[in-house]
Amino acid sequence: MKKKILVVLSLVGILATSIPAPDVQAAWKVTDQGRQYTTNSTLGYATGFKKIKGNWYYFDKQGIMKTGWVYTDRQWYYLRANGKMAKNTWIGNFYVTADGSMARNTRVNGVEFDAYGNKVLSSSGDSGTSSYSKKKKNGWYQSKSEKTWYYYNDQGVKAKGWLTLPNGKYYLDPDTGAMETGFTKIGRSSYYFNKSTGKMQTGWYKVGRKRYYSSKSGIVKKNRWLSKKTMYAGKKGAMVTGWATIKGERYYFSPSTAKKVTGWQKLDDKWYCFDKNGVMAKNKWMTYGPTRKKCYLQSDGSMASSQWVGKYHVSASGYRDGQTRTKGLFYENGKTYYNDKKYNKVTGWVTVDSKRYYFGSDFAAVKGWQTIDNKRFYFDLNGVMQTGLLDIGTHTYYFNTDGSMVASATIMVNGVAYTFDADGAYIDPDIPADATKGEQIAAYAKKFRGNPYVWGGTSLTNGADCSGFTMSVMKHFGISIPRVAEDQANGYSPWGGIYNKGKSVIPDERHLLPGDLVFYYSPVGHVGIYIGNGQIIHASNATTGIIISDFDYTTPVSAMRYWA
Missing domain, CATH: 2.10.270.10 (Cholin Binding)
Structure with missing residues (x-):
């Protein structure tokens, strides 16, 4: 058959x-x-x-x-x-x-x-791959084995290369004569031949879901504007859809029509603006809507919302909401920030009014202990870098004029030698290495002997009253006690607060240990710190300041141990 x-x-x-x-x-x-x-x-x-x-x-x-x-x-x-x-x-x-x-x-x-x-x-068995056939003339023939189409002229010669017929042009492999289909590169140009018929495409056509355009000579257009510059053929010839960067400018092409968009467009729930040429606007203020309110288009082209843009703040709707800000230091949600001349938040070191700040990766001024460039620094609650001698927690540290902490060194401060360990903590020569916490408290308190008495004060150097003195010394060792002497004696304050639990001690030499608090008068009106050898150190009065006295210079009424 x-x-x-x-x-x-x-x-x-x-x-x-x-x-x-x-x-x-x-x-x-x-x-x-x-x-x-x-x-x-x-x-x-x-x-x-x-x-x-x-x-x-x-x-x-x-x-x-x-x-x-x-x-x-x-x-x-x-x-x-x-x-x-x-x-x-x-x-x-x-x-x-x-x-x-x-x-x-x-x-x-x-x-x-x-x-x-x-x-x-009909074929009587000719393979269709020979260059000449007596049986095949004037038409297309399909190879039985390859299912490939060939064309033989009226002399029975297999056609190769370009073939022009009344209904269009075809291209046959120059070596085998097989009909080409799909995208084919011939010389330096690309062509598309219909996959069903092999006919060369011209004008607009679709391959799958993508649109292409070929010239009258069949060359697939690539990397160029088409249709009065409303559509763009990409590097493979397909019309670009979605986002595209062309010669450094951003465009958006409709996924349904492949045409570039202009004007205001909402894409992926974000607003963008494109000029009459389709170029996306960015990094600029623009007016929007019937009210002609100002909005800002960011570097990615999207409209800014709920944020600061330079001097101005934009609302969730993307419009300026009337809020403005100034250059320099400002405070927001309990944090300190710094705006430069362009109203941009900065990071790194900044000096303001002779005070040094360091702004972290979140743009907020850092606080407390910080390691910067392998050096240790300390910043107060306002973010100001600290220098000189400083009590932090239960230790004393020294910070150079550049703010870096001294460690593993002995330096002179106001004519006095200070030695600091590897962690930067001051090593007190008056406190033995095996001293108890109470002995350390006593030794530390004695450092402030001779400093002034100030009623209501709590400064160990600039002046404190009796209970302010004891409270500040204890605080140095991380011990929290009430502010008033009577409350310190009771171990609590009627005004509330969280304090360390104290232990009542009999106020005599047999029971008192260095670091204990000794209370006087009834009701309690004075307090001192027991330092051993029957002595206390206390902020006595405005005349004598902070002095050492016998613990029974007047009759003690009670004692409390907060450090054990």
Whole structure:
């Protein structure tokens, strides 16, 4: 049984008309554009099909007689060089019937034609890959093994390279003659051949879901603007959709139409603005909406919202809300920040009014202990860098003028030698290494002997009253006690507060230990710190200041131990 080989050839062109009744009153006229046929009855030119002296002719909309293939009313017709319509004859590889139309989806004189007018030829086993065939002529043939299409001319020679047929152009492999389909690079240019028919595409077409454009010569356009600069062909020729950067500018192309957008657009819940050329606006203030309010487009083009932009604040809607800010230091949500001349928050070191600050990666001034460039620094609650001697927690430290902490060194401060350990803590020569916490408290308290008494004061150096002195000494060791002497004796304050728990001690030399608090008068009105050897150190009065006295210089009424 013979196998049928399908000959695929499609003719493209759109001309629409109908076949009118012949007009006996006729006159031919020759113009620069071609031949025309006039009728006295209509005082015009014939268009469409016209039967003249027994022969059919075809005239276009301008009345010019056509020759060659014409497509109208969904059929193909062939007009000879003299304009007469061909009938019942072969025109190249195609056959026109008695009414002049191309034979399609029919059988004529034993020859079968497909929907495109191609002959469906039978093969007796020829592979279709040879360069010459006695059996294959004037048509397309498909290899049985490869399912590849080849074209043989009327001499039986296999065509190679470019092939032009009435319905379009094709390209056949220069070596094998196989019909190319899909995207094909020929020389330096790319072309697209219909995957079903092999015909070269021109103009607009789709491949999958992507749109492409090829010139009249079939070259796929790439990396260029098309359609009056409303669409852009990418590096592979597909029309760009979505976001694209072209020569450094950002554009957005509609996913549905592939055309660039202009004006205000909401994309992924963010607002953007594109100028009349489609270029995305960025890093600039613009007006928006009927109220013409100011809004800011950021570096990525999106409208800023709920944030500061330079001097101004924009609301959740993206408009300026009237809030402004100044340059320099400012405070926000309990944190310290610094704006430079452009109102931008800064990071790193900044000096303001002789005070040094360090602003971290979150733009807030750092506080407390910090390690910066492998050096230790300390910043107070306002973010100000500290220098000189400083009590932090239970230890004393020294910070150089640049703020860096001294460690593993002995230095002179105001003529006094200070030694600091590897952690930067001051090593007190008066406190033995094996001293108890109470002995350390006593030794530390004695350092402030001779400093002034200030009623209501709590400064160990600038002045304190009796209970302010004891409270500040204990605080140095992380021990929290009430502010008033009577409350210190009771271990709590009627005003509330969280304090260390104290232990009541009998106020005599047999029971007292260094670091204990000794209380006097009834009700309690004075307090001192027991330092051993029957002595206390206390902020006595405005005349004597902080002094050492015998613990029983007046009768003690009670004692408390907070350090054990």
